Amino acid sequence: MDVLRDTPPEVLPATALTLATAGDTTLPEVRDAADGCRACDLWARATQTVFGAGPVPARLMLVGEQPGDQEDVVGEPFVGPAGRVLDEALEAAGIDREQAFVTNVVKHFKWKPSPGGKRRLHETPNRREVGACLPWVESEVRLVRPEVLVTMGATAAAGLLGPSVKVTRDHGTPVASELAPLVVPTIHPSAILRARDRPSREAMLAGFVDDLRQVAARLR
Numbered sequence: 001m002d003v004l005r006d007t008p009p010e011v012l013p014a015t016a017l018t019l020a021t022a023g024d025t026t027l028p029e030v031r032d033a034a035d036g037c038r039a040c041d042l043w044a045r046a047t048q049t050v051f052g053a054g055p056v057p058a059r060l061m062l063v064g065e066q067p068g069d070q071e072d073v074v075g076e077p078f079v080g081p082a083g084r085v086l087d088e089a090l091e092a093a094g095i096d097r098e099q100a101f102v103t104n105v106v107k108h109f110k111w112k113p114s115p116g117g118k119r120r121l122h123e124t125p126n127r128r129e130v131g132a133c134l135p136w137v138e139s140e141v142r143l144v145r146p147e148v149l150v151t152m153g154a155t156a157a158a159g160l161l162g163p164s165v166k167v168t169r170d171h172g173t174p175v176a177s178e179l180a181p182l183v184v185p186t187i188h189p190s191a192i193l194r195a196r197d198r199p200s201r202e203a204m205l206a207g208f209v210d211d212l213r214q215v216a217a218r219l220r
């Protein structure tokens with residue numbers, strides 16, 4: 001599409017959102033445009049832009065924080081360890097991942113080298129980086145038109161629902177939002193992996209599955 005190709009890379013996200021809102025563009029076109037995004041500096045150290053994946057439209061949209069190490073290499077969201085926790089929880093809740101559109105609020109992997117320099121360690125994106133990327137996920141919402149939108153973790157909740165939502169306190173409680181008829185913040189699968197001990201991990205996983213069961217009930 002000429003408009004997107006001719007848009008300067010730093011203003012691409014906002015242009016793509018305008019076109020998606022007007023119904024003038026498709027998800028593959030927006031995804032291709034996101035490959036050239038330079039609205040923040042994260043692209044420079046990432047392997048590629050990791051856009052959302054799944055059916056369009058979809059009744060359920062799941063939004064995480066940013067691609068991890070494996071997602072950055074493969075180019076798809078939630079295919080690494082956090083993705084396996086997500087798959088386990090979705091299955092326990094009776095939700096078919098194939099029916100959901102899965103994405104992140106930030107489309108590039110932000111990382112720093114481990115002390116030995118051998119591994120890439122996740123770094124949380126800052127507010128400016130989330131803000132720069134937000135039009136991409138908003139474009140996805142416009143095109144996917146989910147009936148239920150689930151934010152996973154603090155970064156997705158803050159980016160899409162505002163700073164007043166606290167995941168530990170509010171997970172599982174629907175939030176009024178124009179993004180979808182039902183919007184539910186929940187726990188991030190990576191937080192479950194990082195839990196300090198087994199009982200905490202099991203409790204967090206149970207909370208995550210409970211939130212997803214509520215979603216499954218709505219979708220039935």
Ligand code: URA
Nearest residue numbers: 064065066068077078
């Ligand atoms: N964590 C996320 O938030 N998203 C991914 O795609 C992988 C890990």
